[in-house]
Amino acid sequence: MFKNKDKYLSVILISPSVIAILIFVYGFIGWSMRVSLSNWKGINPDYSWAGLKNYIALFSDPRFHIDIRNTLIFTGVFVIGSILLGFFMAVMLDQGLRGEGFFRSIFLFPMAISYIVTGVVWRWLMNPAEGVRMSGLNLLFSSLHLDFLVNKWYTTPTWGIAAIAMTAIWQMSGYIMALYLAGLRSIPNELREAARIDGASELKIYRHIILPLLTPITLSALIILGHTSLKVFDLIIAVSGKQLPLDVPAIYMWQTTFDGLFYGRGAAISIILLLSVAVLIIPYIRYTLKTGVEQ
Amino acid sequence: MSKKIWYSLFAVLALTALVLTACGGAAPAEPAAEAPAAPVEEAAPADTQVEVFSWWTGGGEAAGLEAMIGIFDTEYPDIEFVNAAVAGGAGTNARAVLATRLQAGDPPDSWQGHAGQELIGTYVEGGQIQALNDLYEAEGWLDVMPETLIPLISNEGNIYSVPVNIHRANVMWYNPTVLEENGVEVPTTMDEWFAAMDTLQAAGVTPLALGEQWTQLHLFETVLLGSLGSEAYDGLWDGSTDWTSAEVTAALDNFAKVLTYTNSDSASLSWQDASQLVINGDAAFNVMGDWAEGYFRELGKTPETDYGWAPVPGSVGVFQFLSDSFTLAVGAPHPEGAEAWLKIAGSKAGQEAFNPIKGSICARTDCDPELFGVYLQSAMADWGSNTVSGSLTHGVVANDSWKSEIDTALGLFLIDQDVEGFQTALVAACVSSGPCQ
Numbered sequence: 246m247f248k249n250k251d252k253y254l255s256v257i258l259i260s261p262s263v264i265a266i267l268i269f270v271y272g273f274i275g276w277s278m279r280v281s282l283s284n285w286k287g288i289n290p291d292y293s294w295a296g297l298k299n300y301i302a303l304f305s306d307p308r309f310h311i312d313i314r315n316t317l318i319f320t321g322v323f324v325i326g327s328i329l330l331g332f333f334m335a336v337m338l339d340q341g342l343r344g345e346g347f348f349r350s351i352f353l354f355p356m357a358i359s360y361i362v363t364g365v366v367w368r369w370l371m372n373p374a375e376g377v378r379m380s381g382l383n384l385l386f387s388s389l390h391l392d393f394l395v396n397k398w399y400t401t402p403t404w405g406i407a408a409i410a411m412t413a414i415w416q417m418s419g420y421i422m423a424l425y426l427a428g429l430r431s432i433p434n435e436l437r438e439a440a441r442i443d444g445a446s447e448l449k450i451y452r453h454i455i456l457p458l459l460t461p462i463t464l465s466a467l468i469i470l471g472h473t474s475l476k477v478f479d480l481i482i483a484v485s486g487k488q489l490p491l492d493v494p495a496i497y498m499w500q501t502t503f504d505g506l507f508y509g510r511g512a513a514i515s516i517i518l519l520l521s522v523a524v525l526i527i528p529y530i531r532y533t534l535k536t537g538v539e540q
Numbered sequence: 541m542s543k544k545i546w547y548s549l550f551a552v553l554a555l556t557a558l559v560l561t562a563c564g565g566a567a568p569a570e571p572a573a574e575a576p577a578a579p580v581e582e583a584a585p586a587d588t589q590v591e592v593f594s595w596w597t598g599g600g601e602a603a604g605l606e607a608m609i610g611i612f613d614t615e616y617p618d619i620e621f622v623n624a625a626v627a628g629g630a631g632t633n634a635r636a637v638l639a640t641r642l643q644a645g646d647p648p649d650s651w652q653g654h655a656g657q658e659l660i661g662t663y664v665e666g667g668q669i670q671a672l673n674d675l676y677e678a679e680g681w682l683d684v685m686p687e688t689l690i691p692l693i694s695n696e697g698n699i700y701s702v703p704v705n706i707h708r709a710n711v712m713w714y715n716p717t718v719l720e721e722n723g724v725e726v727p728t729t730m731d732e733w734f735a736a737m738d739t740l741q742a743a744g745v746t747p748l749a750l751g752e753q754w755t756q757l758h759l760f761e762t763v764l765l766g767s768l769g770s771e772a773y774d775g776l777w778d779g780s781t782d783w784t785s786a787e788v789t790a791a792l793d794n795f796a797k798v799l800t801y802t803n804s805d806s807a808s809l810s811w812q813d814a815s816q817l818v819i820n821g822d823a824a825f826n827v828m829g830d831w832a833e834g835y836f837r838e839l840g841k842t843p844e845t846d847y848g849w850a851p852v853p854g855s856v857g858v859f860q861f862l863s864d865s866f867t868l869a870v871g872a873p874h875p876e877g878a879e880a881w882l883k884i885a886g887s888k889a890g891q892e893a894f895n896p897i898k899g900s901i902c903a904r905t906d907c908d909p910e911l912f913g914v915y916l917q918s919a920m921a922d923w924g925s926n927t928v929s930g931s932l933t934h935g936v937v938a939n940d941s942w943k944s945e946i947d948t949a950l951g952l953f954l955i956d957q958d959v960e961g962f963q964t965a966l967v968a969a970c971v972s973s974g975p976c977q
Contacts, residue, residue: 286941288639288666308948311955374805378822400807402955488753488807489951503636505944506662 274519281512288506299513309514312494315406319493320474322410323417327470328463330414331421336451338422339429349426352419360416364483367412371398371484405490409481413474421466428462429455468529472522494518589620590877592866594652595634597627600834604898608704611893612884619877624648642668647869649878654935655693655703655865657777661939664695669867671698675879681886684904688928692936693865701865702886705900708830708919709931710762710852710860713815716845718745718824726850730766730794733853737801740824747801749823751814754933756799756806757950759827761932763798766854767791770929777930777937779975783967792959799954819847827852829862829934833915834899843914851922859926862934863903938974945969 281299285291303309334352338345355363372381373396379387386394399408432455440450478495485491487500494514502511596605602625609621626634631652638651647668653659663669676682676699682690685703693699714726719736722743727733737747750756765773768781768791775781782788803823806814815832817823819841826832836847851858866885872878884890891902896911905924909917930936932943949965970976 288642288662288668290643307952311952368808372805373808378805397804400805485807486752489948490807490955492951501944503632503639505941507941507944 277512277515277519280508281516283509283512285508285512286506286510287508290508295509299509300517303510303513303517308489308492308497309494311489312492312497314403315491315493316475318404319406319410319413319477320471322407323413323474324467324470326410326414327418327421328466330418331466332425334418334422335425335429338426349423352422354419355416356420358416360413360480361483363412363416364480367415368484371408371412373397373400399485399491402490406493409477409484409491410474412484413477413480417470417473421470424462424466425459428459432458464529464532468525471525475518475522475525588618588874588877589622590650590874590881591622591624591648592650592652592881593624593626593634593638593648595626595628595631596652597625600898604705604894607893607897608884608890611887611889612881615884616877616880619880621881642666645871647871647873649869649872649874650866650881651869652864652866653701655701655863656930656936657939658935658943659693659701659865659867660695661941663867664700665939668870669700670870671700672702672868672882673697673699675702675868675882675886679883679886681904684888684906686905686923686928689861689903692928692930693863701867702882703863703865703903704885704891705864705895705898706903706919706923707862707900707934708859708922709758709862709934710765710855710858711828711830711832712762712850712852713818713826713828713832713836714848714850715818715821715824716848718821719848722824724824726848727853728850728856730854734797737825741801746803746817746823747825748798748803749809749814749817749826750799750802750806751809751811752807753947753951753954755811755814755828756954757947758829758931758933759798760795760950762827762852762855762860763795764791764932765858765860765929766852767794770855770858770927774929774937776970777932777974779970783970783976784963788966789959789963792962796957796959829931830915830919831899833913837899837913849915849918857926858929859922860929860931861923862931862936865903942969942973945973 279292282295282297283292284295284298338349338352342348370381372379372383374380374383379395382398383395386392397405399405401408436454436458437450440454445453476495477493478499481491481493481496487496495518498511498514498518501507501514594605596602605623605625609623612619612621626637628634634652638648641647642663653663659669681702689703690699693701693703718740719726722740722745724736724739725732727736740747750759764776768776768787772781772787776783776788803809803814803817809817811828811832812835814823815826815828815835816839818826819836819839830849833843833847833849836843841847850856866882868875868878868882886904888902888904888906891904892907892911895902895907896916899916901907901912901916901920901923905920907920909920912920932938932946935943938946946966946969949962949969952965953959953962967976
């Protein structure tokens with residue numbers, strides 16, 4: 246009896262947030278899906294059925310091809326770069342050097358800054374001007390006689406988006422470092438010592454003991470970085486504004502919906518974004534739920 | 541364990557139900573959405589106020605608006621002026637807020653918009669603003685505004701907004717010293733322009749300063765106008781000039797050629813950065829609307845010595861304009877207040893108060909030139925005498941959807957430099973969102 250009362254109470258207590266989430270998250274996802282299947286263009290809602298027309302048009306849209314290419318380059322550079330750099334910094338800090346707390350804070354600080362601020366600062370640093378107007382990093386390189394490093398940064402054709410990914414690495418690698426550092430600290434020292442007694446080299450210890458034990462951390466890092474990179478918007482807007490060479494789906498969605506009033510197309514882009522994030526997240530949630538149950 | 545299953549089952553059921561309601565809800569929502577289109581003729585409540593919506597929240601624009609509100613308060617002391625300005629993103633935020641309010645059936649009495657198709661394509665299509673022909677006739681505005689302006693801000697004979705100010709888009713700014721040093725005369729035709737830029741390029745000067753993508757769209761529309769002439773240019777937007785024609789191809793070739801004279805870092809420059817290159821002598825020419833003149837003055841520069849101006853080559857005698865204007869909402873909560881506001885916005889006193897502060901000229905041709913600087917006086921003279929054409933980038937000639945499709949086509953062209961593909965994309969844009977069928 247008492248147990249039952251408890252159960253009702255808990256249902257009542259969580260119901261407001263459940264209802265809010267159902268309406269404001271899932272309800273609107275459903276609504277966006279409906280809009281993406283409609284002909285809505287212009288300021289007045291138009292729910293006439295269009296089937297998959299918006300989706301099919303997108304996949305033959307040259308602009309959307311650029312978006313997909315940019316997203317792939319950005320995700321690749323950003324995820325791999327952040328994980329490598331973050332892991333490297335964590336391993337260095339794990340060596341028990343003096344002033345660890347100081348370095349840890351320094352590496353973490355960029356994460357506290359908003360993407361807009363990062364974007365504005367890096368816009369100055371990555372100034373692609375030539376000749377007498379040269380400034381930022383290019384000026385630094387050129388005055389250090391490292392002229393081969395002078396480049397066009399985010400205005401490089403095709404690969405310019407990688408320069409944006411670099412600023413994102415600068416921002417997020419500290420966070421990945423913190424994840425890995427926590428992981429490294431949770432590995433019992435006995436394991437390393439046992440391996441050393443067995444005559445394993447440090448490299449082998451990392452390869453066969455530490456890295457496998459860090460797999461869950463790497464997976465979390467992959468998910469966190471992967472879905473941020475799919476949704477990237479503010480960073481690009483802050484660096485370059487709305488320009489096609491650095492276009493990504495989120496920017497296309499914003500522009501076509503609110504500047505061009507193509508609501509149906511905008512909703513279709515947002516649903517594609519949602520699905521691509523879901524492909525990343527859902528297996529991860531299932532994995533964590535499963536391991537949670539097993540424990 | 542089993543509890544968890546029950547909860548998840550409940551969640552899934554609830555979710556399904558919700559999605560179904562969302563889909564099912566679509567049909568009944570339609571009539572509701574059309575409701576604002578019907579003329580609302582409810583008895584007006586006591587007209588004690590007027591709510592005016594704009595994105596003039598800073599700089600000369602906000603100060604100019606304040607000056608105009610001052611005049612409104614003197615003329616109509618009984619009507620309270622509610623300034624519903626929304627800041628941010630050069631109007632992007634304000635327009636998102638406005639769209640939400642209109643969809644909710646809660647319009648402000650009057651709102652700001654670029655005169656022309658940007659307003660017409662959006663709000664007339666949506667049945668959200670009223671025709672103002674009676675007001676124009678009663679106030680005699682048809683006599684004081686250029687004849688060629690009226691069709692550009694009308695739809696099927698109805699005028700839908702009151703232009704407060706006029707900016708000119710087809711202005712080529714130049715650095716007089718740089719031109720003199722290189723023995724270059726101010727060009728008036730496309731060929732002269734190319735010859736001048738060849739000379740400058742050979743001398744190691746950047747011939748034309750250019751900024752980020754929207755400034756390239758701005759350059760594009762002026763080159764179109766300069767290459768086609770005003771009649772064929774106007775025809776692009778009403779369907780009488782064929783987008784597939786050879787003259788359009790020639791104009792696009794001109795544009796591609798103009799781009800070869802520009803600075804390599806254009807994608808990283810704002811319009812201010814680009815026009816400053818001319819002021820600093822790093823570049824000879826820059827094409828930008830005449831708000832650039834306000835910027836030059838802010839920098840403390842002197843007209844005619846530090847910077848000169850001329851129509852973009854090929855467009856001499858044509859005034860390619862853009863304008864901020866105010867509308868009358870369908871179902872305005874305070875129709876009399878809104879009408880009072882529009883009378884002030886179109887009046888000589890109102891425009892003379894607003895424009896010198898904002899750095900633009902009056903839409904009326906009878907404002908006192910003494911109130912304005914050297915450049916604006918020359919613009920006023922042209923406004924009164926030239927043929928008027930509309931700007932694409934700033935919302936006069938094409939609706940938002942069409943403009944955004946053209947912007948995308950331009951962006952793709954800037955990447956691949958394929959003139960043929962550009963023209964195909966422009967034709968497709970005209971078919972999908974313009975008058976071409």
